[in-house]
Amino acid sequence: MHELMITKNLVSLLEDAVSPSDVGMVKTVYLEVGRLRYLVPEIMTACFTQIKKSDKLKQAKLNLKVLPVKLRCSDCGKESEALENSFLCGSCQSLNVDIISGKEFILKSIEW
Amino acid sequence: MVIGAHMAFKVIKKSILKSNDNTACVIRESMKKSKTLMINIISSPGAGKTTLIEKIPPILKDAGIRFAVLTGDCFTSNDATRIDKTGAEVVQINTGNSCHIDAEFIRSAISEINFDGLDLLIVENVGNLICPAAFDIGEDCKIVILSVPEGDDKPKKYPLIFTESELVLLNKVDLLGYLPFDRDECVKNIKGVNSKVPIIELSSLKGDGIDAFIGWLINRIKIKKER
Numbered sequence: 053m054h055e056l057m058i059t060k061n062l063v064s065l066l067e068d069a070v071s072p073s074d075v076g077m078v079k080t081v082y083l084e085v086g087r088l089r090y091l092v093p094e095i096m097t098a099c100f101t102q103i104k105k106s107d108k109l110k111q112a113k114l115n116l117k118v119l120p121v122k123l124r125c126s127d128c129g130k131e132s133e134a135l136e137n138s139f140l141c142g143s144c145q146s147l148n149v150d151i152i153s154g155k156e157f158i159l160k161s162i163e164w
Numbered sequence: 165m166v167i168g169a170h171m172a173f174k175v176i177k178k179s180i181l182k183s184n185d186n187t188a189c190v191i192r193e194s195m196k197k198s199k200t201l202m203i204n205i206i207s208s209p210g211a212g213k214t215t216l217i218e219k220i221p222p223i224l225k226d227a228g229i230r231f232a233v234l235t236g237d238c239f240t241s242n243d244a245t246r247i248d249k250t251g252a253e254v255v256q257i258n259t260g261n262s263c264h265i266d267a268e269f270i271r272s273a274i275s276e277i278n279f280d281g282l283d284l285l286i287v288e289n290v291g292n293l294i295c296p297a298a299f300d301i302g303e304d305c306k307i308v309i310l311s312v313p314e315g316d317d318k319p320k321k322y323p324l325i326f327t328e329s330e331l332v333l334l335n336k337v338d339l340l341g342y343l344p345f346d347r348d349e350c351v352k353n354i355k356g357v358n359s360k361v362p363i364i365e366l367s368s369l370k371g372d373g374i375d376a377f378i379g380w381l382i383n384r385i386k387i388k389k390e391r
Contacts, residue, residue: 054295057262062180069176076172083180088324090294137323138356147359151327157180157298163173 055091058157059099063109065159070108076164078112086119086154093118112162121154184299187267191274191302198279201388202287203381204301206325207309208318209291212335214243216309216368216377217288221250223378224284229385231284232277236265238290253277264295267302283385293318297325304388305330312336312343316350323357331362331380338367 062083070078085091093116100114121134125141125148132142134154141149179185195202207213217233224231232253235243244256255273257265265287277285287303289296297306308329310318313336319326326332332354340347354363364380366373 054264054298057264057266058180058298061183065176065178065180065182069174074172075174079171085180088327089298090322090324137320138353139323139327139359140356147355149359155324159176159178159180161173161175161177163171 055095056099058091059096059103062159063100063103063105066109066112066162067106069159069162070106075108075162077107078109078162078164080115080163081112082160082162083114083116084119084156084158084160085116086156087121088151088154089157091116091118108164119153119156122152123149124152125149181299184267187271188300188302191267191270194274194279195285195302195304196391198282199389199391200279200282200285201381201385202285202303203384204287204289204296204303204306205309206289206293206296206306206329207291207311207335208293208314211291211309211311211314212368213288213291213309214246216333216335216366216374217247217252217286218250219368219371219374220378221247221252223374224381225251227378227382229283229382230281231286232282233286233288234265234270234273234277235288236269236290238263243288259290263290263292264299265289265301266299270301283389284381293322293325297322297328305384307331307333309333309335310350310354312339312345316346316353319350319353319357326354326357326361329358329361331364332358333377334363334365335368337365338370338372 097114123134124131125146127146127148128144130143139149205213233247234255236257238259241256244254247254255276257269257273306329308325364376
């Protein structure tokens with residue numbers, strides 16, 4: 053249950069983002085979170101509803117996109133998606149891989 | 165910014181954990197100045213974090229290493245009491261409802277520690293394999309403890325902490341043979357999510373393998389001093 057702490061951080065970032073006068077009442081907050089982060093979107097949404105926010109954020113809904121785990125192989129150089137939690141190159145099955153996506157924790161944009 | 169008829173859009177592209185990460189950077193800078201190695205020990209509840217930390221103070225003292233411990237727990241100070249009995253310098257962090265230590269907890273706790281000549285700061289995180297993995301607390305490295313009774317499949321279930329760790333300690337190996345735990349399968353599962361990570365097998369209760377861990381620590385402290 054790290055969603056509460058993370059959502060508090062998110063709200064504080066959002067308050068900064070909506071402070072300029074040209075930003076209106078926010079409708080949607082777009083987030084990108086890597087699959088490895090184990091965030092539960094429903095819990096995060098529930099936390100977001102509960103946390104006290106300024107007027108511009110009161111109607112905002114979260115749009116959370118979960119990004120897949122992607123690997124780059126150091127042996128064959130190819131990129132592949134890890135479907136299970138065994139990080140093997142999809143082309144040559146090597147374990148000599150780097151995780152290039154799947155750990156994101158990004159506040160992407162807001163729409164109003 | 166693009167302004168449409170009734171809609172406007174603003175690209176932000178910032179890490180949600182930006183404020184935590186900024187605090188972690190401040191902590192990392194201060195550890196760099198004092199050349200203190202900071203390790204973040206993470207495991208499930210009951211995997212043996214406190215028992216391991218109880219065992220190492222006399223060995224570290226003999227090796228001439230000055231160290232301190234920050235121990236995290238939601239509510240109790242049981243762990244700090246246990247570690248205090250070993251004569252080690254220890255500060256309890258009570259995280260309340262938080263299931264992990266974040267950088268802000270560390271920043272307030274380290275004000276109680278004298279960093280002059282401190283070689284090693286050990287952080288015992290709250291028992292949990294998911295949440296602590298997500299938070300940078302300014303450490304040099306995360307170390308994960310997996311104990312035999314938990315089962316050999318944990319690296320597959322909680323991959324992030326295993327990919328983020330610089331060392332895996334396989335604890336309670338004295339119970340191998342008594343429990344349905346496949347050691348080779350466990351190693352395969354660990355390597356499956358972090359192929360380069362070293363694994364040290366130990367029993368913090370019986371003391372087997374602790375020397376290997378101390379050897380790893382001393383080497384890591386040396387690397388930090390040379391940086």
